Amino acid sequence: MTIEDQTQEPQQRCGYVAIVGRPNVGKSTLLNKILGQKISITCRKPQTTRHQIIGVKTEGDVQAVYVDTPGLHLNKEKALNRFMNKAASSALEGVDVVVFIIDRTAWTEEEDFVLDKIKRSGIPTILAINKVDWLEDKESLLPFMQEISQKHDFVEMIPISAKTGRQVDVLEEKVESFLPESIHFYPEDQLTDRSSRFLSAEIVREKVMRSLGEEVPYQMTVMVERFKVIKGRIHIDAVIYVEKQGQKLILIGNKGGRIKQIGIDARQDMERLFDNQVVLKLWVKVKSGWSDDERALQSLGYFDQLD
Structure with a gap:
């Protein structure tokens, strides 16, 4: 042969x-x-x-x-x-x-x-x-x-x-047609290199952006402070940072109605993504000038992949 x-x-x-x-x-x-x-x-x-x-x-x-x-x-x-x-x-x-x-x-x-x-x-x-x-x-x-x-x-x-x-x-x-011959870089069942913690923060940020019109979104970011599985349920604590007290009040809404709805919408997306029950807690905090402060951006996870 x-x-x-x-x-x-x-x-x-x-x-x-x-x-x-x-x-x-x-x-x-x-x-x-x-x-x-x-x-x-x-x-x-x-x-x-x-x-x-x-x-x-x-x-x-x-x-x-x-x-x-x-x-x-x-x-x-x-x-x-x-x-x-x-x-x-x-x-x-x-x-x-x-x-x-x-x-x-x-x-x-x-x-x-x-x-x-x-x-x-x-x-x-x-x-x-x-x-x-x-x-x-x-x-x-x-x-x-x-x-x-x-x-x-x-x-x-x-x-x-x-x-x-x-x-x-x-x-x-x-x-x-442009991909070269090469071994695969990731396991075949992996969809992203990003962590569940990161994806959770992004889901919350999306819900805030969709909820707030033009009021706050570009001076807002989200950080997940806890992501833990307890008795089969995923517990997520996330902080939404804004730059001004007035933005915080807008985000919370009348009698907390807006932040409650953001939490409901985010939790539903998280449960679909993780195929698990999620307990989500949200807080809103003011961090003045974070979007124009490189040190603050670093602390909020922004330059991590670019160093």
């Missing part, structure tokens, strides 16, 4: 995929759709995602490690904004392919800002044109794609809907 006649063992493939774009274009929604489970919080408000979050998709011999990033944006006024841009930019280091998401046919200064970083990286990039199901003038899509193709040599331009899943499988197939 010749070497050619011998049955070849299938080669494992594995690689990193950065999901980038300006704020609020659907990066986290896309990651959750690909994984089939919610690990990255979503909200209609820009700058919902503040950290790099890894999502692992393993199918047979192929493992794609997606890196969801904060939206790259031009506002660098506060330390928190600088942190988010640094987290997003650092995701371009050492990845095998980039998925650059834009919102329909909107191209702004911030898209140019993101594209400039992509060009400097030299990494093969797929342009994912998201929310095409919301596009009023469907005929405008093809001329737009022709125009954008002049800006950069994208390896593919794919219209998708991250929310409904339209053409997400096509995007995944294209991503897979």
Whole structure:
């Protein structure tokens, strides 16, 4: 029997995929759709995602490690904004392919800002044109794609809907073609590198952002102080930090009604995620100026992955 006649063992493939774009274009929604489970919080408000979050998709011999990033944006006024841009930019280091998401046919200064970083990286990039199901003038899509193709040599331009899943499988197939032969980096049943404590804090933050309109969200963060299993139930104590006393009062609400509802909504999501009963306790505290204080950000867990 010749070497050619011998049955070849299938080669494992594995690689990193950065999901980038300006704020609020659907990066986290896309990651959750690909994984089939919610690990990255979503909200209609820009700058919902503040950290790099890894999502692992393993199918047979192929493992794609997606890196969801904060939206790259031009506002660098506060330390928190600088942190988010640094987290997003650092995701371009050492990845095998980039998925650059834009919102329909909107191209702004911030898209140019993101594209400039992509060009400097030299990494093969797929342009994912998201929310095409919301596009009023469907005929405008093809001329737009022709125009954008002049800006950069994208390896593919794919219209998708991250929310409904339209053409997400096509995007995944294209991503897979750039993954090198490699052993898998994570166990096949692992979905993320983030801890249950971190995911719990993010769930609370999402519920606060969805509850508060434009009132508080960008000067609010969450820290889980206790995550413990006691007699088969998960006990979680979380502190919501705001910058002003007035924000604390808004967050608590009339007779504590708002914070109570946030707790109910967060606990339900946690029980779905952990498949276990959860006892959740929330506190609201004032930490003045935390979002523009690098030492405070460090104490709240913000620079940990970037050191």
